[in-house]
Each structure stands twice: as structure tokens, then as C-alpha cells.
Amino acid sequence: MHFELTKEQQMIKEMVRDFAEKEIAPYASKWDEEAIFPIETFKKMGELGLFGIPFPEQYGGSGGDTISYAIAVEEIGRACGGTGLSYAAAVSLGASPIYYFGTEEQKEKWLVPMAKGETFGSFGLTEPNAGSDAGGTQTRAFLDGDEYVINGEKCWITNAGYARQVIVTAVTGKDERGKNIISAFIVPTDAPGFTINCHYDKMGVRASNTCELILQDVRVPKENILGDPKKGFKQFLYTLDGGRISIAALAVGIAQAAFEKAIQYAKERKQFGQPIAKFQAIQFKLADMAMQLELARNMVYKAAWLKDQGKPFTKEAAYAKLFASETGFHICNQAIQIHGGYGYMKEYGVERHLRDMKLMEIGEGTSEIQRLVIARQLGC
Amino acid sequence: MNIFVLMKRTFDTEEKIVIQNGKVSEEGAEFIINPYDEYAIEEAIQVRDQHGGEVTVVTIGNEDAEKELRTALAMGADKAVLINIEDDVENRDQYTTAKVLAEYLKDKEADLILAGNVAIDGGSGQVGPRVAELLGIPYVTTITKLEIDGTNVKAVRDVEGDEEVIETSLPLLVTAQQGLNEPRYPSLPGIMKAKKKPLEELELDDLDLEEDDVEAKTKTIEIFLPPKKEAGKILQGDIADQVKELVSLLHTEAKVI
Ligand SMILES: Cc1cc2nc3c(=O)[nH]c(=O)nc-3n(C[C@H](O)[C@H](O)[C@H](O)COP(=O)(O)OP(=O)(O)OC[C@H]3O[C@@H](n4cnc5c(N)ncnc54)[C@H](O)[C@@H]3O)c2cc1C
Numbered sequence: 333m334h335f336e337l338t339k340e341q342q343m344i345k346e347m348v349r350d351f352a353e354k355e356i357a358p359y360a361s362k363w364d365e366e367a368i369f370p371i372e373t374f375k376k377m378g379e380l381g382l383f384g385i386p387f388p389e390q391y392g393g394s395g396g397d398t399i400s401y402a403i404a405v406e407e408i409g410r411a412c413g414g415t416g417l418s419y420a421a422a423v424s425l426g427a428s429p430i431y432y433f434g435t436e437e438q439k440e441k442w443l444v445p446m447a448k449g450e451t452f453g454s455f456g457l458t459e460p461n462a463g464s465d466a467g468g469t470q471t472r473a474f475l476d477g478d479e480y481v482i483n484g485e486k487c488w489i490t491n492a493g494y495a496r497q498v499i500v501t502a503v504t505g506k507d508e509r510g511k512n513i514i515s516a517f518i519v520p521t522d523a524p525g526f527t528i529n530c531h532y533d534k535m536g537v538r539a540s541n542t543c544e545l546i547l548q549d550v551r552v553p554k555e556n557i558l559g560d561p562k563k564g565f566k567q568f569l570y571t572l573d574g575g576r577i578s579i580a581a582l583a584v585g586i587a588q589a590a591f592e593k594a595i596q597y598a599k600e601r602k603q604f605g606q607p608i609a610k611f612q613a614i615q616f617k618l619a620d621m622a623m624q625l626e627l628a629r630n631m632v633y634k635a636a637w638l639k640d641q642g643k644p645f646t647k648e649a650a651y652a653k654l655f656a657s658e659t660g661f662h663i664c665n666q667a668i669q670i671h672g673g674y675g676y677m678k679e680y681g682v683e684r685h686l687r688d689m690k691l692m693e694i695g696e697g698t699s700e701i702q703r704l705v706i707a708r709q710l711g712c
Numbered sequence: 713m714n715i716f717v718l719m720k721r722t723f724d725t726e727e728k729i730v731i732q733n734g735k736v737s738e739e740g741a742e743f744i745i746n747p748y749d750e751y752a753i754e755e756a757i758q759v760r761d762q763h764g765g766e767v768t769v770v771t772i773g774n775e776d777a778e779k780e781l782r783t784a785l786a787m788g789a790d791k792a793v794l795i796n797i798e799d800d801v802e803n804r805d806q807y808t809t810a811k812v813l814a815e816y817l818k819d820k821e822a823d824l825i826l827a828g829n830v831a832i833d834g835g836s837g838q839v840g841p842r843v844a845e846l847l848g849i850p851y852v853t854t855i856t857k858l859e860i861d862g863t864n865v866k867a868v869r870d871v872e873g874d875e876e877v878i879e880t881s882l883p884l885l886v887t888a889q890q891g892l893n894e895p896r897y898p899s900l901p902g903i904m905k906a907k908k909k910p911l912e913e914l915e916l917d918d919l920d921l922e923e924d925d926v927e928a929k930t931k932t933i934e935i936f937l938p939p940k941k942e943a944g945k946i947l948q949g950d951i952a953d954q955v956k957e958l959v960s961l962l963h964t965e966a967k968v969i
């Protein structure tokens with residue numbers, strides 16, 4: 333057992349924190365208020381190699397590990413939840429599936445520019461009638477000569493408005509037992525018949541880009557199928573397992589920001605002749621928040637470590653995501669509570685954390701779905 | 713060009729200083745590259761990229777300083793040297809540091825040595841100039857601009873807000889002032905590559921020095937925190953009364969007159 337970050341991990345943490353404090357945090361309120369996707373900032377993050385952390389050098393990455401990546405997500409999320417979400421989705425959902433399942437040609441063509449931060453990629457799974465029940469996908473694809481023809485609709489797809497390509501899941505047939513066979517396709521966003529609308533008005537993570545996709549007879553070459561044509565379902569489950577680690581890390585980052593504001597405020601705010609941090613009621617809140625943060629972060633690191641070791645991590649990723657998002661929501665709520673009326677005002681920037689945090693309990697599998705995943709791992 | 717950077721690992725400026733047993737407690741504190749040394753590292757990398765050569769970052773410290781050295785390597789320095797004298801020399805000051813650094817540098821044929829203009833912890837601003845003196849080379853402190861043409865050098869100094877332009881020649885030591893450049897963030901590939909770059913560790917023995925040669929020339933009598941800042945006082949009334957009251961307070965309360 334060994335609980336220390338390596339020198340590289342520490343350096344990454346410091347670098348990303350430094351970057352996020354200077355280049356992201358000062359603008360986070362504005363990006364939230366005006367729902368601005370900070371594309372210039374993402375370019376800088378790309379130049380620093382942040383989009384390539386968990387990918388090997390041969391694919392344009394920097395050969396870091398999942399722990400380093402989780403650290404980076406946490407630090408970006410600490411500055412801005414929306415920026416953190418788009419960063420995490422770009423790496424975990426846009427790029428990772430191609431790294432896990434893509435052919436050499438697909439990696440060369442699609443992964444390398446993403447790892448270098450030159451392009452964005454998205455992952456289109458959710459549909460208006462298939463959210464938690466992603467197997468209930470209604471989007472269809474059929475082979476016509478050398479091309480697949482795809483029809484369907486996707487909703488709430490992160491970064492699609494800036495993406496060069498979207499990985500789209502679609503039903504391609506039925507197996508012997510009559511269950512849908514789902515495949516994944518790499519669909520260039522400039523393909524004819526592919527419409528992308530990004531006008532959702534979100535509660536939180538407003539700096540993140542979220543879009544609706546409409547595919548009408550969109551044709552992609554046969555070789556754009558990603559991985560095993562029959563195992564699209566298994567593949568996205570694996571992708572989501574990895575993504576959950578990053579959502580958990582993001583929740584920790586957002587909660588950390590809320591906690592830091594709360595403790596600072598509690599030391600400064602005086603009522604009844606003393607700083608409210610002197611009241612045990614406030615101290616207990618802060619103690620719980622600090623403890624929950626530490627436990628959540630440890631779970632994130634453990635899940636990431638298991639993934640890096642090539643060990644099973646489905647259950648631990650679900651633990652991490654579920655615990656970090658639910659305690660994170662509690663932490664953000666308590667941070668507002670400690671701020672009293674000021675916390676309810678946008679100016680103080682604490683309420684944003686709660687709005688951003690709410691998504692962590694929904695995206696990449698709701699809390700209920702995490703419990704299902706865990707229960708299944710327990711053999712129920 | 714053979715370029716050296718003198719770097720110090722210091723307390724994070726945002727750290728709260730705690731004094732324990734007459735010493736500044738380092739427990740749980742965050743450490744960083746001295747911010748002025750970051751300018752020096754950045755400038756060294758830029759000079760190398762423009763004129764070719766090699767950048768070596770040198771620090772005197774213990775094994776913990778490896779992280780800051782690796783960070784400098786991640787920014788783009790080529791080599792790092794850690795001179796660890798902690799076990800060999802009990803009493804150390806700026807004289808010690810300068811003497812050890814000069815001894816290390818004397819046969820390195822450095823063309824350019826860069827340092828920070830001051831370390832934000834001790835704040836003496838002595839190490840750079842002392843090293844230059846010991847090496848017998850010119851030095852320019854608090855520079856905000858550096859231009860090198862062959863062996864000719866033009867440097868702009870910040871003199872309390874004014875600028876002074878100095879022409880000199882290599883070999884040269886300069887100390888960096890804020891405004892010299894905008895230090896880069898170490899990139900991810902840089903951080904990963906830093907692992908494989910050479911980091912040499914030296915002790916006093918390796919420099920043929922004895923403790924007596926480098927013992928501190930100064931003695932620390934006492935370390936104490938500045939008095940807690942009291943809330944300010946706002947004087948009221950018309951200007952003439954305020955001035956009168958201020959003068960009287962300067963005499964009686966502040967006792968500065
Ligand atoms: C900002 C944002 C970004 C997103 N980005 C992406 C993206 O990039 N790519 C993508 O594919 N999707 C994305 N999503 C979609 C997200 O993954 C889904 O919203 C999520 O999976 C939940 O699906 P749903 O919204 O359809 O809710 P539903 O599945 O309709 O769930 C509604 C409620 O019912 C509960 N529920 C459902 N089934 C069960 C069950 N079996 N047992 C108990 N409770 C159940 C849920 O937990 C939830 O509380 C994004 C969503 C948002 C809001």
C-alpha cells in the first residue's frame with residue numbers, strides 16, 4: 333500500500349491547477365452566465381497536452397495514466413464545472429473508445445488529432461426514448477453496398493457542436509434471442525444528412541456544449557464501424573466505466589471548490605460577535621465536507637489505479653461516481669448554507685457549483701443506474 | 713551556448729508561515745520554484761531555442777528539490793544538478809550557497825548564468841551577484857529584457873520602475889525581474905520526458921569543499937513573525953483637523969516622529 337502521488341502526478345496536478353487558476357477560474361462565472369464554450373482555452377489545454385494524458389505517445393498522447401487524467405479533470409472542474417465536463421467527455425467519451433476499440437487506421441485518423449487537442453470528438457448514445465435503457469436505442473443502421481446508412485436521433489450529446497466526428501450507436505439487427513445488436517459508428521459531423529443543434533438551455537455545466545443530433549440517411553463507409561460490429565453494447569458499457577472515473581473526479585473538483593469557498597467564508601463572516609467558523613454547527617458541517625471530499629477522492633484514485641493495473645474496475649468506478657456525486661451535491665448545498673443569503677446570490681459564485689454538480693448525478697449513468705451496476709457486481 | 717540557471721525551491725507565497733522552536737516550520741507547507749527563478753528558467757530556454765546550446769538547472773537543496781528540478785526539466789531545460797549539502801554543512805547562508813555554486817560552476821565554461829533577482833523566502837538578493845563575483849564575470853541584476861548578439865549583450869534593468877540599458881558581453885550572469893517573460897506551463901509531454909532527462913546529484917565532497925570553506929558568515933539571532941496587523945484608523949472631520957490629529961498620532965501613538 334502506498335498513498336503518495338508520483339512526481340509526475342504531482343507535477344501534473346500543479347501545472348493543471350496553475351493553468352486552471354489563471355486561465356479558467358477568472359472567467360467561469362461569465363462562461364456560466366452566458367453559456368460560453370471556451371474554445372480558445374481548450375486550444376491552450378490542447379497545446380499543453382491535456383487531451384492526450386491517458387494515450388500513448390504513438391497516438392499523439394503523453395503516455396500518462398488514468399490517475400493523472402483524473403487529477404487533471406479534478407483541477408479543471410475545480411475552476412469550472414462546465415469546462416471540466418467538456419474536457420472529461422472529450423477524453424473519456426470522444427477519444428477513449430477509438431483508443432480501446434479502433435483499428436490502427438482509425439486511431440491514426442481520428443484519435444491522434446484528438447489526443448493532440450486539435451479536434452473534438454463526441455459520443456452519441458442517449459436518445460429521447462433511450463437514456464438509462466441505452467439498449468433500447470432506436471437509431472438504426474443498415475449496410476448498403478460499401479456504406480452504412482444511419483437514421484435516428486440523439487439528445488444531450490456533449491461537445492457535438494465542435495466535434496469533427498461523433499461515435500453513434502445504432503441497432504444493426506437482432507441476435508438469436510431476438511435482442512438488438514448494437515454497433516458503433518464513427519460519423520463525421522460534416523456528413524450529408526447529419527444535423528446538429530445546440531440550443532439546450534441548461535441548469536448547470538453551462539460552459540459545456542450540449543447538442544441534439546438528427547441523422548437522416550447519413551452514409552458512412554463500412555470501415556467506420558468501431559470495434560466488433562456485434563459488441564457495440566459491451567463496448568459502450570466499458571467506455572462508460574472509464575468515463576465514470578472522470579465524472580467522479582469532476583464531482584470531487586467541483587465539491588473542492590465549494591468547500592474552499594465555504595471554509596474561507598466561515599472564517600471571515602462574523603455573527604453574534606464571532607466568526608461563524610467558531611460555531612460547532614458550522615464546524616461539523618466543514619468537518620463532514622472535508623471528510624467526504626477525501627473519501628471521494630480516494631475512491632476516484634482507487635478506481636483509476638485499478639484501471640491502470642488492468643484489473644476489473646466496474647464496481648469501483650460506480651462507487652466512485654455515485655459517492656463523489658451524491659456527497660458532492662451535499663457539499664455544494666452545505667457550502668451555500670454556510671454562506672447564508674450570500675450563497676443564494678450569483679455574485680458569490682457558490683450556487684453555480686450546486687447547479688454544475690447536479691449533472692454529476694445524472695450523466696454517464698444516473699445514481700440509480702450506478703446502484704444497479706453495483707448490485708449486479710454483487711451478484712444480485 | 714552553455715547556459716546555467718540557479719534555482720531555489722521556496723515556500724509557496726500563499727503559505728501561512730508558522731514558527732516552531734525558533735524556526736520556520738516546513739511541515740505540511742507547499743513548495744514551489746522561486747517565482748523569479750521561473751523567469752530565469754524561461755529566459756534560459758528561450759535563449760537556447762534561439763542560439764542553440766544547453767540549459768542546466770542547478771539547485772542547492774535536499775532530495776525534495778528533485779520535484780522542482782523535474783518541473784524545470786519539464787518546462788524544457790536539458791539537465792539538472794542537485795547539490796545536497798544538508799548533511800555536510802550545518803550553518804548555511806547566502807555566502808554558503810554562492811560559494812558552493814561558484815565552486816560547481818568554475819570549470820563549466822558557462823556563457824550565460826541566470827538566477828532570480830531575489831528568493832521570496834530569504835529575500836536577500838545576494839546569491840546571483842556573489843556567484844558572479846566569485847567567478848570573476850560581469851553581472852546585471854533585475855533584468856526585464858535580454859538581447860544577445862554573438863558575445864555582445866544588451867540588457868534592460870528595472871531600477872525602481874525606471875529602465876536602465878546596459879551593454880556588456882558574455883560570459884555573464886543576470887538576475888531576472890518580473891516582466892522579463894511569461895514563464896510557460898510545463899506541458900504534459902514535457903512532464904513525461906522530464907523523467908528521462910539527466911539529474912546529477914552532488915555533495916560537498918564532489919566539489920572538493922570542506923565544511924569550513926562554506927560555513928555561514930552570518931548568524932541568525934532570532935526569527936519572529938511581523939506583528940499582527942491591526943485594523944486601520946479612519947480620521948474624520950475637516951482636513952485641517954484631520955492633519956492636526958494625524959500629526960499628534962504620529963508623535964504619540966505611532967511614535968515615528
Ligand atoms: C448535460 C448533459 C450532457 C450529456 N452528455 C451526453 C453525451 O455526451 N453522450 C450521451 O450519450 N449522453 C449524454 N447525456 C445523457 C445522459 O447520459 C442521460 O441523461 C442519462 O443517462 C439519463 O438518461 P435520461 O435522461 O433519459 O433519464 P431516464 O433514463 O429517463 O431516467 C429518469 C429517471 O428514472 C430512473 N431510472 C431509469 N431506469 C431505472 C431503473 N431501471 N431503475 C431505477 N431507476 C431508473 C433514472 O435513474 C432517473 O432518475 C448527457 C446529459 C446531460 C444532461
Ligand SMILES: Cc1cc2nc3c(=O)[nH]c(=O)nc-3n(C[C@H](O)[C@H](O)[C@H](O)COP(=O)(O)OP(=O)(O)OC[C@H]3O[C@@H](n4cnc5c(N)ncnc54)[C@H](O)[C@@H]3O)c2cc1C
Pocket residue numbers: 601603604608611612613614669670671672673674676
Ligand atoms: C431571496 C432572499 C430574500 C430575503 N428576504 C428578506 C426580507 O424580506 N427581509 C429580511 O429582513 N431579510 C430577508 N432575507 C435575508 C435572510 O433572512 C437572511 O439571509 C437569513 O436570515 C440568514 O442571514 P445571513 O444571510 O446574513 O446569514 P448568516 O447569519 O451570516 O449565516 C451564515 C451561516 O452561519 C450560520 N449561523 C449563524 N449564526 C449561527 C449560530 N449562532 N450558530 C450556528 N450557526 C450559525 C447560519 O445558519 C448560516 O448557515 C432574504 C434573503 C434572501 C436570500
